[in-house]
Amino acid sequence: MRCWMIGTMAVVLLTAACGRQDAGPTPETTDVAPTTTTPSAVPESPTLAAIKRRGRLNCGVHQGLVGFAYTDNRGQWRGFDVDFCRATAAAVLGDANAVRFVPLSASDRFAALNDGRIDVLWRNSSWTMSRDAGEGFVFAGINYYDGQGFLVRRSLNLNSATELNGARVCVQSGSTSQVNAADYFRSRGIEYRPVVFETEEAARDAYGREDCDAFSADISALAAARTVLTSPNEHVILSDVASKEPLGPVVKAGDERWASTVRWTLNALMLAEELGVTKASVEEQSKAATDPRVRRLLGAEGEFGPMLGLSNAWAKDAVGAVGNYGEIFERNLGSQSALDLARGLNAQWNARPAGLIYGLPIR
Structure with a gap:
């Protein structure tokens, strides 16, 4: 009897082993279905939708700081930050003049973001941990390294x-x-x-x-x-x-796609300088450029604008409106201005001497 039981168990074990060999390893499973990210899968920005409905960007600026944001003797807004407001409007609406400038003091600038009076704050504001993590604002980049x-x-x-x-x-x-x-x-x-x-x-x-x-x-x-x-x-x-005072644009938390739009508008202007795309040459280069980096920047190749809910000409329109980062700097803060500030840390990363301006790649 004992011999019969041992024999029977051996047959069972051998059969199970053979069954496992035929079936192969059991594949791992996951509860999360694989997904692919496409521009249409990204939720629409409520801020961008509101801007398009009203046909105007509400941009917070300094009340009056020579070189950065001030009104000239004809009442026109001028300055480094003002040009970034115009570039943002050009990227979003195709019109650099579709901007309402909202002058703000240091004490009410962030409240204006919170209560929706402005869509973006392009006012010399330092990126700090308390503002970013503590108060929950989103800094979309750095457009000026100061101290x-x-x-x-x-x-x-x-x-x-x-x-x-x-x-x-x-x-x-x-x-x-x-x-x-x-x-x-x-x-x-x-x-x-x-x-x-x-x-x-x-x-x-x-x-x-x-x-x-x-x-x-x-x-x-x-x-x-x-x-x-x-x-x-x-x-x-x-x-x-x-x-250290890293100054840059600020948006209200909770609309990451709008933060991305502001971020990539800034980076497009930085990349334009690095790649030699100027206000005067942008139109011609959008048609004749062979460099794939320039073609992607100016919308001749790829579908990058729709990722932000914009047209493929978004960056081309921004550069065409105000020029590249270097042109904006020289006109308002550099050798062509009353301030005559050296580029210093605000030179391109590959300049001699090198600075910290480094446009993220569009690809």
Whole structure:
């Protein structure tokens, strides 16, 4: 009996083994069906839909900062950030003039995003962790690498901000400038007296009246402030850089596709400079270019515009409206402007000397 049972078990085991061999390995299964991403599968941006319905982009800008956002003697908006507003309108609506500029103070700029008064904030705003992670805004990129500095009178014969021991320093309240100045002096054990004002303009005017010994703000803002002071040559920006200030466009959280639209408009302008596409040449290059990178940028190849809910001419329209990144910089901040700022960190990544401007690839 025992021998019969052993024999029977052997037959069963052998049969099971043969069955497994014939069936092969059992394939792994997943509960998630494979999907493919296509432009039509991406949810439509409610912000973009609203812009198209009203036929206008609502763009938040500085109330008045030479070089960045200001009105000329004819009441027309001009400046670095203003040109990015126009480029965004051209990309989205095909019309660079379809923009309503909304001047905003530092204290109400983010509230304007939250309550829907503006679609995008193109105003010198620093990308910080508290604004990004804490307050939940989405920075779509960096269009200007800045840092905080100190403006003083030449007559003081100062070589460094470390010589401002006991000095009165004008700063704007509730801004990164106020915090950065405190950090700078505290970390060096230097006593100073902050003179705080609600707006940057008020701080600048107080400095002009000699109510303080130094004015601290972003270096680009100091350069702009100096141009409107009496006898600009009597003032100097010290070489000290007290902080990193990555400035860029901001949108409200919850509409990632709209954030992508703003992000890729900025990158298209950066790529245009890198690839040699200018305002004057964009039309011809869109027809005659053989470089696949240029062809993709200008919509002659591929279907990249529809990924954003835009036409294939979105980037071509943006560059055709305001020029590439380098043209925008030179016209408003560089050698063609009153500020005459060097490119510095805002040079292209492959320039000599190299900067930090690096357009993401369109492919």
